[in-house]
Amino acid sequence: MNDIITQLAHGGAIILAAIGFLVFYLTQIWKSIHVEESFGEKICHVKQPKKEWLTLAFIVVVGIVVVIRLFMERATPNPNMPESYYTILTGAIVLVAGLILFLAIRTISPTKIFSNGVLVHDYGYVAWDDIRSVDKTPKGKFQVYLTKPRQFKGKMFYIAYDKEQEEELIDIFRKYVC
Numbered sequence: 001m002n003d004i005i006t007q008l009a010h011g012g013a014i015i016l017a018a019i020g021f022l023v024f025y026l027t028q029i030w031k032s033i034h035v036e037e038s039f040g041e042k043i044c045h046v047k048q049p050k051k052e053w054l055t056l057a058f059i060v061v062v063g064i065v066v067v068i069r070l071f072m073e074r075a076t077p078n079p080n081m082p083e084s085y086y087t088i089l090t091g092a093i094v095l096v097a098g099l100i101l102f103l104a105i106r107t108i109s110p111t112k113i114f115s116n117g118v119l120v121h122d123y124g125y126v127a128w129d130d131i132r133s134v135d136k137t138p139k140g141k142f143q144v145y146l147t148k149p150r151q152f153k154g155k156m157f158y159i160a161y162d163k164e165q166e167e168e169l170i171d172i173f174r175k176y177v178c
Contacts, residue, residue, distance in 0.1 A: 014090075021099075028102065029102060047161065047165055052107055056107040
């Protein structure tokens with residue numbers, strides 16, 4: 001097993017995989033924040049609850065500590081570490097930094113509601129015609145069911161909201177969801 005990892009590391013596969021994941025993260029961020037004219041008029045955006053912000057802050061702090069620890073380990077060479085170990089550390093730094101950026105941008109980007117559909121920060125754009133029903137969950141979220149599942153995303157998603165917006169969102173869903 002060590003030989004396989006060493007061969008992969010010398011070939012740069014770890015860094016290529018990290019860069020590949022970073023490109024994937026950036027394309028997913030673009031899909032979740034890009035607004036097109038076909039979405040229609042912007043009606044409102046959903047405020048993220050404090051719980052979401054606290055979770056993000058915790059993830060970012062832990063991620064920064066991990067990145068700092070990886071940099072420190074990379075900066076203090078040890079004769080027991082093979083040359084390939086530094087390549088793996090570089091890939092891990094890129095991967096963790098990309099994941100932190102991905103989570104931060106997707107959490108900061110609010111769900112936006114348009115006259116033709118909804119742009120959900122962790123699902124993408126969904127037209128009103130594709131929504132079958134909306135349920136309120138006990139955890140303070142709306143669970144939205146779709147008429148047909150999306151590849152790799154499933155047939156439902158959640159919209160987390162601030163308590164003050166509950167009535168406004170219920171009115172919007174009653175108006176647009178058949």
